[in-house]
Amino acid sequence: xxxxxxxxxxxxxxxxxxxxxxKPRGVPRVDDRRVLNGILWRFRxxxxxAEIPERYGPHTTCYNRFVRWRKAGVWDRLLEAISAAYDxxxxxxxxxxxxxxQHGATGKKxxxxxxxxRSRGGLTTKIHALxxxxxxxxxxxxxxxQAHDGRxxxxxxKDLKEGAILLADRAYxxxxxxxxxxxxxxxxxxxxxxxxxxxxxxxxxxxxxxNLVERFFNKLKQFRGIATRYDRNPENFLAxxxxxxxxxxxxxxxxxx
Numbered sequence: 001x002x003x004x005x006x007x008x009x010x011x012x013x014x015x016x017x018x019x020x021x022x023k024p025r026g027v028p029r030v031d032d033r034r035v036l037n038g039i040l041w042r043f044r045x046x047x048x049x050a051e052i053p054e055r056y057g058p059h060t061t062c063y064n065r066f067v068r069w070r071k072a073g074v075w076d077r078l079l080e081a082i083s084a085a086y087d088x089x090x091x092x093x094x095x096x097x098x099x100x101x102q103h104g105a106t107g108k109k110x111x112x113x114x115x116x117x118r119s120r121g122g123l124t125t126k127i128h129a130l131x132x133x134x135x136x137x138x139x140x141x142x143x144x145x146q147a148h149d150g151r152x153x154x155x156x157x158k159d160l161k162e163g164a165i166l167l168a169d170r171a172y173x174x175x176x177x178x179x180x181x182x183x184x185x186x187x188x189x190x191x192x193x194x195x196x197x198x199x200x201x202x203x204x205x206x207x208x209x210x211n212l213v214e215r216f217f218n219k220l221k222q223f224r225g226i227a228t229r230y231d232r233n234p235e236n237f238l239a240x241x242x243x244x245x246x247x248x249x250x251x252x253x254x255x256x257x
Contacts, residue, residue: 092209095143115142140242142241
């Protein structure tokens, strides 16, 4: 595989660089672009940290920088800044399960579930995403794989814009979600469950656009380290999802430039 497939382009770096911490304390830190390329390589290739190529420097530097910046909220702020201009007129919500690798499971009794749970696919984690009208991620969350989609929706939809159109599948057809949309004068274009007695306005034509959230998950899972979860710490895994999402956003800018 070509090196460029993993590394940041000049355009990507021009957007990311100004958003990174710029006040290093003590000894100047190792080149940010090289380290970030190493971090992206690890999640794109889905390998252990120790297998990061030498051209990116010591793998411990890549791992420590990734975790330190996760704790400092750098990856959160990066996604917030890059996605700040999202199209909020139409938003879509959905989830996708990823299998937890045996190296990612703690296997210890009494541990927190770490957003891992048993489902038909075995030990899995569910990634929840709210995307805009272009299929670009705005908010992300994790739950155990067997968790019901509707239970995590409230947190993702709390900033739903007034007058927006919300697209979601039947798993999100609940009185609570519809009430949340009504409170914001938004339209929940969600197909009702078959056991619903009450009818709701629904447009199958508008609903077709929901495939954009599925396309987002397809792009996200091109990162092998996300398509399969290797990280025990759910905060590290979510940070990786957000970092990959930043790249999806920037590439959408790059293709439009």
